[in-house]
Structure formats: structure tokens, C-alpha cells
Amino acid sequence: MTQQQVLDLYFMDARHKLIDVAAFLDRVDRGEGEPDFRYEAFRKALEVLSSAEPGKAAAVLEAFSDPTNEPIEVATTKAACGAWPGANQ
Amino acid sequence: MRYIEPHGHMVSRTTDDYVAMVTAGCEAVCEPAFWAGFDRSSANGFYDYFCQLTEHEPKRAAKFNLPHYTWLCINPKESEDVGLAEEVLSIIPEFIDRPNVLGIGEIGLNKNSRNEIKVLEKHVDLAGSRDQLILVHTPHLEDKRKGTRLIMDVLKNDSRISPERCIIDHVEEHTIKMVLDEGFWAGMTLYPESKCSSARAIDMLEIYGSEKIWMNSACDWGISVPLAVPHTMMEMRRRGHEKDWIDKVSFQNPISFMKQSPKFQAPA
Numbered sequence: 321m322t323q324q325q326v327l328d329l330y331f332m333d334a335r336h337k338l339i340d341v342a343a344f345l346d347r348v349d350r351g352e353g354e355p356d357f358r359y360e361a362f363r364k365a366l367e368v369l370s371s372a373e374p375g376k377a378a379a380v381l382e383a384f385s386d387p388t389n390e391p392i393e394v395a396t397t398k399a400a401c402g403a404w405p406g407a408n409q
Numbered sequence: 410m411r412y413i414e415p416h417g418h419m420v421s422r423t424t425d426d427y428v429a430m431v432t433a434g435c436e437a438v439c440e441p442a443f444w445a446g447f448d449r450s451s452a453n454g455f456y457d458y459f460c461q462l463t464e465h466e467p468k469r470a471a472k473f474n475l476p477h478y479t480w481l482c483i484n485p486k487e488s489e490d491v492g493l494a495e496e497v498l499s500i501i502p503e504f505i506d507r508p509n510v511l512g513i514g515e516i517g518l519n520k521n522s523r524n525e526i527k528v529l530e531k532h533v534d535l536a537g538s539r540d541q542l543i544l545v546h547t548p549h550l551e552d553k554r555k556g557t558r559l560i561m562d563v564l565k566n567d568s569r570i571s572p573e574r575c576i577i578d579h580v581e582e583h584t585i586k587m588v589l590d591e592g593f594w595a596g597m598t599l600y601p602e603s604k605c606s607s608a609r610a611i612d613m614l615e616i617y618g619s620e621k622i623w624m625n626s627a628c629d630w631g632i633s634v635p636l637a638v639p640h641t642m643m644e645m646r647r648r649g650h651e652k653d654w655i656d657k658v659s660f661q662n663p664i665s666f667m668k669q670s671p672k673f674q675a676p677a
């Protein structure tokens with residue numbers, strides 16, 4: 321597809337999702353209390369979007385990923401939360 | 410349009426979903442064993458589940474002329490309890506020769522713990538000793554990158570396992586390259602909130618090529634769409650992809666992988 325065709329097919333969808341992200345950030349900011357590590361991870365992942373390099377989807381996924389390579393000792397939960405809480409949590 | 414659903418948890422779906430899938434062009438469905446959403450209390454629970462996967466569900470699918478295949482294991486979410494896992498592993502041989510069983514799956518890791526790795530190694534040993542295909546579940550979200558690497562290390566450590574006889578499912582943009590580079594098949598799971606959207610799946614096919622890749626909906630008891638594969642095929646057409654290319658990815662590729670099991674009958 322040409323860049324023009326990509327815009328024709330996906331611009332409205334991407335615009336819609338971007339506004340949803342902006343509204344999500346406003347919503348967190350409006351809330352009381354302090355956000356947890358997920359908020360910081362999200363802000364860090366957002367920085368990837370302004371890069372001119374290819375591979376932005378992979379870079380966002382990497383930004384949320386556990387960067388370590390060793391197995392954990394015990395699984396104390398089954399769930400993943402979408403962002404790495406850090407080695408001590 | 411014809412397609413194969415190579416990873417669908419049909420026990421969680423209604424009969425209406427079977428009707429919709431067949432109407433949309435589904436010609437075979439393959440169902441890996443997975444987590445019920447709650448922990449089963451004993452190996453007996455798995456015994457009943459394996460009966461469901463090998464006896465009841467194929468009959469339900471057959472009412473719509475849909476061939477149903479399955480994969481057996483204790484899934485990684487219940488693998489922290491090594492004792493239970495060993496009990497379940499001991500009953501799998503009783504089912505493994507049943508006509509719709511294609512191999513061991515979906516095995517893998519969930520939180521990347523030491524016990525999960527132990528249980529994964531036991532499954533890989535079972536597959537290796539019985540020359541079975543392997544279907545791998547990779548961890549969710551933040552655990553996926555690390556888990557995918559650890560799983561590939563386990564598979565490569567067993568000399569009886571050929572990468573081309575293993576499919577590593579739920580790849581995303583940060584894991585697909587390492588999976589294909591190591592010679593494994595890659596599965597892309599089309600899921601509404603996590604894993605991969607239709608548009609991203611097609612992007613990955615355009616970037617990494619259409620060899621050794623399949624798409625699936627995983628349609629389970631969570632938020633998921635049983636028609637995600639045909640929806641993605643429609644999206645491919647909107648992008649101008651050729652019908653042959655769409656057919657290869659959605660129909661022929663799953664056949665190429667699964668016909669490595671002599672039990673899989675390719676739809677005509």
C-alpha cells in the first residue's frame with residue numbers, strides 16, 4: 321500500500337485510538353491519590369511514538385516487558401498486569 | 410473464503426459459534442487443552458476434560474461437518490503445582506493415540522517460574538519420547554518476551570525436538586522475529602484487548618513474510634471473537650492482498666504444519 325492508501329484506510333481508526341489515550345491520561349490525572357508503576361511505564365512507552373525509526377510497535381511492547389532473563393523463584397499469581405513492576409515487587 | 414481455526418477453545422463456545430464459523434468458511438478446528446478459568450481440584454478433572462476434548466467436542470463439531478482436532482497437556486497456569494502436573498502427565502498417554510489428538514499443547518510458561526519450566530520440560534520429554542507435535546502458549550503481556558526466550562531454550566535443549574514440528578503461539582512484534590529465526594512456526598492470536606489485532610497481524614505478515622505463520626482466534630471463555638480469522642481475511646482484502654496469499658496464510662499454512670501429524674486429514 322502507498323502511504324496515502326494507509327492513511328485512507330487507517331487514519332480515522334488511529335486518530336480515534338490516540339484521542340482515547342489522551343482522555344485516559346486526563347482521567348488518571350483527574351483521579352485522586354498516586355498512580356502505580358503502570359502509569360510511569362505507560363508514559364515511557366509513549367516516548368517511543370515520536371521516534372522516526374521503524375519498529376515502534378515492538379519498541380512499545382519492549383518498554384512494557386520484563387527485561388530480565390532468569391526464571392522467577394515461584395509464581396504467586398497467575399495474572400499479568402501489562403507492565404513490569406520491577407525486580408523487587 | 411475457506412480457512413482453518415488452528416487454535417480455538419470450543420468447549421467455551423456455544424453451538425451458535427460453530428454455526429457461524431462453518432458459515433464463514435471454517436473447514437477444520439483445532440483445540441489445545443487450556444485453563445478452565447479456575448484451578449481443577451484434581452487429576453480427575455483433567456481426565457474428564459480430556460474425554461470432552463477427544464469424545465464429546467468432536468461429535469459436537471461433526472454435527473456441522475467440521476473436523477475437530479485437539480492437543481493435550483496441563484496448561485502453564487496450573488503448572489506451579491508440580492505434583493498435580495505429574496499426575497496429569499501420567500494420564501495423557503491413555504489419550505494420546507485417540508484419533509483427533511495432534512500432539513502436546515498448549516504448553517509453555519505463564520509467569521516464567523522455575524516450577525513452570527520443570528513442568529514444561531516434562532511435557533517436552535513426553536512429546537519427544539512419542540514423536541508428537543508441540544503447540545506452545547507464550548506468556549501474557551510483560552512476561553512474553555522473557556518467557557518466549559526461556560521456552561525456546563527448553564525446546565532447543567531436547568535433541569529429539571525439531572523446531573519445524575513446534576508452533577510458538579501468541580507471538581507479537583517483539584517476539585516474532587526470534588521465533589522464526591530459530592526455525593519454529595509462529596502463531597498470531599487475534600484478540601480484542603491483548604495479543605494482536607487484525608491490522609497488526611497483517612503488518613507482521615507483510616514484514617516477516619507468510620512462511621511458517623498461522624493466525625488463530627483462540628476463542629475461549631474470555632473476551633474473544635470466534636470469527637477473528639475471517640475478519641482478518643476481510644481486512645487483507647481491503648489492503649489489496651491477493652486471494653492466493655490470503656488462502657495460503659489462513660488455510661494452507663495450518664495444513665502444512667498439522668499434516669506433520671499423520672492423524673490430520675487435510676480438507677479437500
Ligand SMILES: [Zn+2]
Binds near residue numbers: 418441443546
Ligand atoms: Zn489457547
